[in-house]
Amino acid sequence: MPIIKLNIAYDGTHYCGWQRQTARHTSSASHQSLATSHQKKTIQETIEDALQKIFKKKIKVEGSGRTDAGVHALAQVAHFKLDKPFDITKLASAVNAYLPKDISVISAEEAVKGFHSRFCAQRKIYRYCIANSAAKPLFVRHLSSWVRYPISIAKMRRASKFLLGRHDFKSFQASDRVIRKSITHIYKIGIKKSRGSGLFPFIGVSNWVVIDIEASGFLRNMVRNIVGTLVEVGRGRIKPQDVKNILTKKDRRSAGPCAPAAGLYLMDVRYGRL
């Protein structure tokens, strides 16, 4: 049984996230989904539908992890199994022909035996993009978040040091009642500022602040909660050293707000030698 690995980029704006909704979640909304064609789909379903058109049967695709509604990806990884050998040379372009313009299969390859996009993932990198300017970004409103007040990169960098290493990140985990594992390892946090390009007309976006986080795994809403907290640090509402206390409190209420989904990109999923 060949296992096919897909590298996928998507603009998550018009989707309710990566993950197929379970029957339990969608049952109350199923009437509506039949009534309106504008019901939002998941990215996983959209790719499964495209694969079904190629393989003439239902294909179950598993991703490296879910991304929330409105979150984007430059390199989400997913896999599926086939019951017989298949020439995948032209698979990526074949799938793209059936995919809408906001999802693109960058490449398709046959994976080694036992490969699983989620269980074999060793590290992931997320990027968060903030348009830091007085004027609200009009053209990139779905592609970044917006912070209108000045933020100090130096303070944010100092605060981010306390988050490096293996910790219980309960303070930065989604605050729903679901009990989940909350220990993970952050390897790197990079925070950069860059000037807006004068050429490409991103009106009013004078500065970009870009935050890259590399970790062994991410908890639900973890990047967005960290970014929300770092922005509070950047504008002087939280002291950099207080981030250490926020972490040790293991209480979501101690950290800053959850930053909007629009600025978040899954940049890379890394696998060891398989």
Added chain:
Amino acid sequence: MPIIKLNIAYDGTHYCGWQRQTARHTSSASHQSLATSHQKKTIQETIEDALQKIFKKKIKVEGSGRTDAGVHALAQVAHFKLDKPFDITKLASAVNAYLPKDISVISAEEAVKGFHSRFCAQRKIYRYCIANSAAKPLFVRHLSSWVRYPISIAKMRRASKFLLGRHDFKSFQASDRVIRKSITHIYKIGIKKSRGSGLFPFIGVSNWVVIDIEASGFLRNMVRNIVGTLVEVGRGRIKPQDVKNILTKKDRRSAGPCAPAAGLYLMDVRYGRL
């Protein structure tokens, strides 16, 4: 009667252009527009609807010129008349409160007596943005056009020189049967290349080609037809000096194809001392 001048930015992706459709044009589609709430509106109508909520009566807004479906603006100018004095200090933010996120009033000011956004316009500047890269741009697909093959900026610049000055631009005018004035004056054509930013994740967009055109006025589809022709020159299908012949032929069929609307931005409308 005060005349109010508005400076407006919009993402034209989800609109069927600036101009309100006349009754004659929409009559066949009116059934559909009642049936579906997703019928595309014009930008002019959307702004008029927002103003109606503020002034509690129908306001007729006139723009400096129409932009086609999918064309954007950083600074469209429009005006409307009021029958009594009005404090416009907070007008821009009041209108923005009623406008969707893809239209923004940048500023509102009282214009001098006799001001007319279209008749008084002396120059306009349009910008055309091309994502010039092997991979199709996913995130900026509505904000730029895409040319996958290499294009020579030097050749495009040489060709553009033949278009400067006052000419009959019939070869670059929309090829419908409507007879329109086709003489106008191009003051400047600027063609620049810039590297894609490594930070903001515009996947695969390694280079941008940006074309700025400043003219006394623009014919229907003129920028897009000029850009389509210049791209043909840039990739070596038309010789730079042949653009001179294309111009003198006064025949739309002699020029290159019409470039997609998504890359086009109305950048500025200039008025003399009024």
